Amino acid sequence: xxxVAQPEDQVNVAEGNPLTVKCTYSVSGNPYLFWYVQxxxxxxxxxxxxxxxxxxVKGSYGFEAEFNKSQTSFxxxxxxxxxxxxxxxxxxxxxxxxxxxxxxxxxxxxxxRA
Amino acid sequence: ETGVTQTPRHxxxxxxxxxxxxxxxxxxxxxxxxxxxxxxxxxxxxFVYNFKEQTENNSVPSRFSPECPNSSHLFLHLHTLQPEDSxxxxxxxxxxxxxxxxxxxxxxxxx
Numbered sequence: 430x431x432x433v434a435q436p437e438d439q440v441n442v443a444e445g446n447p448l449t450v451k452c453t454y455s456v457s458g459n460p461y462l463f464w465y466v467q468x469x470x471x472x473x474x475x476x477x478x479x480x481x482x483x484x485x486v487k488g489s490y491g492f493e494a495e496f497n498k499s500q501t502s503f504x505x506x507x508x509x510x511x512x513x514x515x516x517x518x519x520x521x522x523x524x525x526x527x528x529x530x531x532x533x534x535x536x537x538x539x540x541x542r543a
Numbered sequence: 544e545t546g547v548t549q550t551p552r553h554x555x556x557x558x559x560x561x562x563x564x565x566x567x568x569x570x571x572x573x574x575x576x577x578x579x580x581x582x583x584x585x586x587x588x589x590f591v592y593n594f595k596e597q598t599e600n601n602s603v604p605s606r607f608s609p610e611c612p613n614s615s616h617l618f619l620h621l622h623t624l625q626p627e628d629s630x631x632x633x634x635x636x637x638x639x640x641x642x643x644x645x646x647x648x649x650x651x652x653x654x
Binding site: 463470523 | 583588
């Protein structure tokens with residue numbers, strides 16, 4: 430069965446510093462990987478996805494993620510964090526192209542201090 | 544939000560009540576989903592509908608009853624719930640198996 434792990438419950442960074450949110454996955458075959466963000470009292474918003482091709486994927490709000498097959502990782506990154514990036518971030522995996530089910534990680538709370 | 548609306552946004556109900564959650568998507572998607580989000584737990588997929596047909600029931604108790612009359616609307620009928628069912632219930636939609644777009648959720652409290 431497919432699964433993802435987000436090893437950090439919380440990430441704290443200063444505004445302007447690089448932000449990294451970690452995600453590792455476990456799936457047989459080629460993974461389809463996603464990042465979502467959730468602001469307080471809101472639903473999840475799609476940030477970016479990796480299906481195939483370039484290992485570096487660019488998404489919304491200046492975020493990007495790097496797919497690393499050998500390390501089975503898909504870490505989310507932003508070169509310069511903003512206070513408004515403070516939110517809950519979820520990694521998710523789908524293990525077949527026609528599979529509607531996503532498996533989500535437990536989430537990582539990001540706090541960016543001014 | 545992103546074209547997926549949910550009503551009500553907040554709901555408080557007793558264990559003997561019957562209520563329904565509504566979800567509507569304006570994105571032309573064919574698939575719709577119900578998720579349960581509880582504090583400190585991963586998102587739990589409850590139901591999946593594809594072109595109005597239920598394709599997934601993730602061992603959800605029968606006190607939760609979904610209904611999908613068309614590809615744009617999804618309901619979750621609730622009856623005789625338990626306090627542990629208190630959570631944020633999220634609806635999502637997608638075009639085929641592409642990325643899912645979520646509604647703002649219904650915060651449910653069962654007394």
